[in-house]
Amino acid sequence: MRFKPLLLSLLSFSALAELDHVQPSSWWIGMQHKDVQIMLHGNDIGDDKVRVSYPGVALIDVQHTDNNNYLFVTLRISDDAKPGKVGITLDSDTAWVDLLEREPGSAQRQGFNNSDVIYLITPDRFANGDSTNDEVADLKEGKNREHVGGRHGGDIQGIIDHLDYLDDMGYTQLWLMPVLENDQASYSYHGYSTTDYYRIDPRYGSNGLYRQLSDQLAKRNMGLIKDVILNHIGSEHWWMKDMPASDWINHGGKFVGTNHRRETMHDPHAAPGEAAGFKDGWFVPSMPDLNQRNPLLATYLIQNSIWWIETAKLSGIRLDTYSYPDSAFLSEYTRRVMQEYPNFSMVGEEWSTNPAIVSYWQRGTKRHDGYQSALSSLMDFPLQDAVVKGLTAPETWSSGISSIYQTLANDFVYGNANDLVVFPDNHDMSRIFSQLNEDIALTKMALAFYATTRGTPQYFYGTEILMKNPGTDDHGVIRSDFPGGWPDDKVNGFNGKGLTAEQAGMQAWLRQLLNWRKTSAAVTSGELVHYIPYDGTYVYFRVADKQRVMVVLNKGQARTVPMSYFHAMLGDAKQGKDVMLGSDVALSGDLALDAKSVRIIEF
Template identity: 40%
Template structure:
């Protein structure tokens, strides 16, 4: 990518007379951006026959594609002040029509915005299933699929207003950041609620609200010192996207002779030195699904389009981070350029990529400055990846009661022995589950003791914790037996008329049940403690080989040390203080923040079966 950002502007009008413009993308831009090249993508019937002139602005390049309905014009925006400019479309030196285009002022220090990091706890929601704040937008005349709450795979009506209405709940729980699955328009006729098949990259789905509503969500979160993370999709668009219906060029998407070819999903082909070219192409160029055309990030015009779209949303909505869907399915050189362009504009921003693999070396390949990636001279520029190997362990480990050579807590220990592979181990997302996995409480049959052990680990180990909505209530869900809808159930109380409102305490009539309160109170207590404990955010990790299915580790820095003990055994276990002297040093007392009890750590102590301790050492 060149050092100057290329901005794509699309002027879109279908079936209209010459001289009319229906849509501009982006709809406006900002002056004083760090990169000052702006590329206008104009769309309209045979618009490429026109010459373009912009008074007072230098046009450096004009590009036409095989489709005469597109015209790309590059101009220099250096020195442009906030306000409107006029874009003139000419034929035979005569202006046929003009289009005003607005430049806005940036927020102060916008480029220095600070993204999410290991001091945060991310709360993941599926907005359609979280809370319905505005029943009037459950269905919308501009979109095909209508609300049907009785259908597990249909739209249920959750929206942005519902999230705003319950920000205090998230704040009180101890969450500091919100990751919502995509909110942009998805006009597929079925299963549009997941919103990963987007039909308009500049428009919030009207069943969720408006662009202004999304911007307001960020504003309200920032008032509460919380951060907003956008789920961004680079690998594919929806089949109903207006540009898919009239492609700028054949190579805008990956085409196959048979029309559709599904990805082989073998991401290892992206770096396997022994991989055949046909298999590598089958992964990268294959479609994720029939309704999701696979975008070609090696096309420079498409790449510029998604770069500018991403930056537009950061600037417009005042975002604090991206989670990028199916990151490792993209053209890897193209997605690396996309990531670099964003991080060059916002050097303190953060982006976490979904790299769903099951080997630490393979996942670490995708983190910025990876030693593994350097083997084939690849640098993704991606600050953060998701710790799927830790998730793999969590899916089984607390159901393995008796520790063995390769069972029980040793699986957790072994995960962390490979931390040396990651360039920035603190910038790793750790999670017990998400919108694509079986619920953690389903795996552990609603056993709160197992939940507490799992979440103790997630909340106190290195990295950035992420919790999936409803886990803090003990919510169940099995996608293997009942489909995706079962792991994406409605949050109780998010809809008017719900029999129960789990946003409210068990002390309130109709609020959380006693069982839900037990899950919630534990989560809230640990998260609010974590929020104010920097050693957990950035301290070093010292771990000991588990014996008898008991795992002990320390998080420490020069100022403070915390000892974590997880007894996954079915029997009470004795903690041999002498073995852990390296971490205990000269500390005398450990205050367990879970039970508020003090433990004398100068002598051996016991820990009950299937429990955990978080000991602040003094």
């Protein structure tokens, strides 16, 4: 009987000794920033003594919080260190961190740029390449393809299976909506409620499969852009069951909604507290709002992005809800990422149609308050709004196609407007075909414009086959399944089976346009010069040293335009070629334009 208390004591000690989380569990030798912060989470470890003994690795700091289940250990990694397993020894357990060698050229990786065309995919809705992961035992929500807000079974393997199709279409970068674990009870397919920052959701695949996707893209000279959420997590994140610190979540972990008024960040007349109401408020009760003013959390988020860039060999990051996190944190986040990867690309989502609001966050912009940013790009929401209005509103002095011209004329407010990402639609708004009232001619005009204007174009999956959302703005409908991504689909957008003539025609047309775009230095690296629109017709040129491209958007009736008016841009050129028709075009006399048409002329 006397041994039972001893046995119980040993069992209790074993429970105390187990570490639940070590994040990150790996890091690299030769990083520009030599320190790495390791989050340790386990029962009552906060008072443990910490020891590290590994050549070239020094213990720099140990941070405690008001939760005794956490320790934050900072290691300094010398360039002379060798790969191996670094043990962080506590009184009750040892945490192991893999020390890795970087791949050659990792720091000089090239981000996306104007030579690229980005394809945005909702992974759950693109293709189901592995039906065995549709249901995962330790995750709450399973497959329910009949429910527009449910999980449909698309995954990373499905994307890999169709890379040849995407390559053939002319896309060069894939932006996937978030693929990290989202273990929410419902509505988890969209990915914006992270429950583990270091784990690919098993219903999509694994960390290794995500890396395979990146490797397969690289073989095709394509890149991978990761969707990153710095502002909030999912309510089922493991942090919410054992908060790392009492100030980890804004408003003490209790829901207080954001006012969504990003103008308060810049408004010289804003009342006290209005800006905090924007920054610190939550989107919805299921998305706890992170407090990046906590320096331990700030470092965790910065390191997580760097870890994924290095692990998955990313070519870019898309930053969700960009302006909502703490502004000082965003400055440091962009500085640290660009310090490690000077040629990398990051694009922020600042959903405003006001160029002054959007431009504030871009590097190189002259700001009213001296704010520092290293963010290379933003999504050009002002231009997206202008194109839809320009193609659908009546032609007057102040409306119609001149909206496009007027918006581009505001490019002087940006640090570099050429670095913006331009797009006809995305996952949070009606599809462009629906926004343009299912008018195929206007849709072609819009898609051609985005392929030939300044910036890096992004298209949403299925745009090439005229996917639409008639009569509803439900996101589940907007993000409908790509036809052919499931074995029992009767229509297949990948091989053309069952597509209508209009769908097949648009697909072939966009394929031709995007593959031509790859060959055009004027479009991918040239300057934009445009003329004041007249009577529903807008003309602009893309100009490089040895090549020029003339684009004419004609929103109205059939007409002709005198080429002599554009002599300053045409110069002595006598003849060009219509890119889409393949026919020769005389650069003198009058140019004939069909009603609601676009012409792209290379010379």
